[in-house]
Amino acid sequence: MRLEDLKDQYPKTPGFISEMIEKEVEKQIHTQESTGCGRKNNQVWTLGRTATAAAVACVLIGTGAYAAVNAYRNYHMNLEQKGSYRVVTGVTVDTENQTTEALPDQIAEIKIATSYIPEGMEWKDERHLDYINTDSKGGFSFASVLIGDGNLKEGLTDTSVEESEQTTFGEHEGVYLKYHTVKEETHFNQRIYLLCPEEERVVILYIGSDVSKEEAYKVAEGITLKKTGEMVSTGELEDWNTFIQLQNGELTEGEELVNASEKEGTGDLSHIYTIGEDIQKDATLAQDSAGNDIESKEVSMKVDQIQLADDLSLLDIKYIPDSWKNVTDESGRLKDNEASYVKRGDGVDTLDEVVRTENFPAKLVYATLTFTNQGEQDLKNIHYYIEMALLDQTETGYQRYDYEAQSGEDYDYIEWNGALSLDGGMQYYGSQNDNGKNYISSLAAGESTEVNVAWIVNEDDLGRMYLEVSGSGTDLTEEDIEQAVLVDVRQ
Structure with missing residues (x-):
């Protein structure tokens, strides 16, 4: 990692997945910071205690310069309740077998922008929208994945969800989730999945508990994806199906997610x-x-x-x-x-x-x-x-x-x-x-x-x-x- 990248980091903070949403935020941060903005990783990942962190998803993302070619596609996002606190978020496409066409080799790189910024907030960098006068790890962190090619039948399962809603944010379909936490301090306990078919993207907003639902909706309603003028290989970018597998802790392309907190054993130190x-x-x-x-x-x-x-x-x-x-x-x-x-x-x-x-x-x-x-x-x-x-x-x-x-x-x-x-x-x-x-x-x-x-x-x-x-x-x-x-x- 380059020095100028490290300069933008604070000491890390931990998180939660399934039981506590911040572990999932940390997993996405470790995944995306180690490989680039939502890009595939070709090594074993270790999920330790964190953070800090920071916390922090990539915003510079690849997008479909080929959107016009696939303009006939009609994507939708849906939400299904699977128990009192479990929901499944899915992306569907109007084809007979729910299968998308192959992606091009390269697509245009873009960044996320929003027309609405809550009072007291500013862009800390292109990844974070934070309150100015606090060092807590709340506010907004942004990420994105390709809708991808292949089968879209599988949905994304989230648990410990105490509030959920399928709605339209401006011109984009989306899903809002609020997760249950037992702590009163700042957590990334809210999330929005935002469907952006014009750029073949699902944008993910990780939202801190210091942000009201109303403010989160306004930010999501104002989101646009802007081209940077650069191109990126689609093979380097994660898609929706891979994102689901990573969240579920499944193996993908021979890569094993290792939760270090579940490891046993000791270290034999030669000198302290x-x-x-x-x-x-x-x-x-x-x-x-x-x-x-x-x-x-x-x-x-x-x-x-x-x-x-x-x-x-x-x-x-x-x-x-x-x-x-x-x-x-x-x-x-x-x-x-x-x-x-x-x-x-x-x-x-x-x-x-x-x-x-x-x-x-x-x-x-x-x-x-x-x-x-x-x-x-x-x-x-x-x-x-x-x-x-x-x-x-x-x-x-x-x-x-x-x-x-x-x-x-x-x-x-x-x-x-x-x-x-x-x-x-x-x-x-x-x-x-x-x-x-x-x-x-x-x-x-x-x-x-x-x-x-x-x-x-x-x-x-x-x-x-x-x-x-x-x-x-x-x-x-x-x-x-x-x-x-x-x-x-x-x-």
């Missing part, structure tokens, strides 16, 4: 760094003095100090994330982290239900790190990403402690409030860059600089803490542990 020990990483993303993207092997780092606190007094107020604005009580002390124990519904006739809650004392973990340019050339825009990993040491190695995997007699999984740094990604980082992101503006040859990052964790987990410092910005999954660059910061 300690506080104060210099770490020479394989490579650090940066730019040279001429502004060229490089991977420097000359940048070292070390963890100087770990501090614990019961409040946010260690933090620079201007970098405190929105999700932490209400984590303290009237005296300024951190509120307890609240765990909701959830019994899983089948998503068809029953929904996920909170059976009980429990509070756990919270701690702020504040890390001070030093980065040093050991090379002979000056560097700028140096990227860093530090992840908090909770690990249990076993007889054979180390195993990730996964809250999502916890279950009991009366519950199937745990949901936590927004303060807990559950996904391990950076939520607070003292910036050294004018754009407020996780980059060091400049580092001359031989120069060192200090960076601060922080997490909110359960006090019970202070003895499980390790920092993963490779800087990749990816989630630490079971198969990654053996190759991870870890620092023991247990307290």
